[in-house]
């Protein structure tokens with residue numbers, strides 16, 4: 001018996017595009033909506049203040065992907081020149097349970113997170129959205145923008161804000177080369193970033209005692225806010241003023257809330273999870289005036305469908321190292 005080990009650079013060499021990841025993740029959400037996935041709420045350990053190491057298992061029928069992501073987020077790493085998010089993902093053969101692959105999960109996490117923003121935009125943004133706003137111009141911001149470009153064909157302008165102006169500059173330089181058709185506007189404050197934005201993505205560090213900079217009234221009518229950072233960026237009044245509050249997994253949202261650290265003051269009613277929207281069980285945006293909020297915490301289904309597509313490519317192209325079990 002042997003498994004395939006895929007390093008970060010092996011994963012990248014498999015050339016999966018955002019379009020490919022979006023298709024896989026949208027399908028994963030659809031299967032989740034149809035009840036064809038098994039995904040318990042993620043348990044975690046927290047060895048340092050504001051840090052987490054989460055275990056994220058899932059099985060996705062039809063795609064036949066089963067496995068576990070073991071992923072950490074350490075805000076203090078940034079100051080040490082280390083990545084905030086690191087981890088490994090194990091895939092098992094669903095028929096026998098035997099491990100078939102171990103791979104770096106940083107690229108997968110970033111791309112599937114971006115894709116979850118794209119899926120939220122597909123069902124919840126105004127299709128004619130022209131302006132995006134991004135708070136936190138780090139790793140997750142990049143694939144989030146890639147996914148918005150794929151989903152919102154009329155996107156023209158990106159308003160960018162970060163605690164560090166150098167991060168905004170790096171983001172604009174990199175993304176400007178990738179998307180020369182977009183106009184990038186650096187913003188000094190979160191409120192300025194939000195001005196007139198049709199879709200706002202927030203990706204700042206998740207902290208246990210946040211002072212959210214985005215207040216009620218900042219999301220425009222017809223706007224969509226996608227939070228990748230739990231309740232760190234938007235005040236509860238801002239979340240509660242939205243007409244629809246959605247999530248990528250209601251079960252996980254409520255379970256995390258139940259632990260008593262995050263989501264203490266989110267809206268009472270969660271309208272839908274993205275699976276229900278992707279499966280056509282609930283309607284997404286109903287009109288051009290609705291303010292909609294998507295709380296995307298990141299789900300293991302997204303990881304497993306992406307990892308399985310990478311595994312299939314690695315088998316076909318002989319990328320990666322074969323290791324005895």
Ligand SMILES: NC(=O)c1ccc[n+]([C@@H]2O[C@H](COP(=O)([O-])OP(=O)(O)OC[C@H]3O[C@@H](n4cnc5c(N)ncnc54)[C@H](O)[C@@H]3O)[C@@H](O)[C@H]2O)c1
Pocket residue numbers: 073078084085109110113116135136137138139140141161162163164167203204205206227228229230296297298299
């Ligand atoms: N929901 C998901 O699926 C998912 C997946 C991965 C990561 N995340 C979360 O996304 C967030 C960003 O992760 P990342 O990997 O991009 O981290 P990162 O460190 O690469 O980027 C975060 C950026 O936010 C900036 N920042 C920090 N505090 C800020 C503030 N108060 N205002 C404005 N900017 C601020 C930092 O300077 C940095 O550029 C984290 O909260 C992480 O846990 C979510």
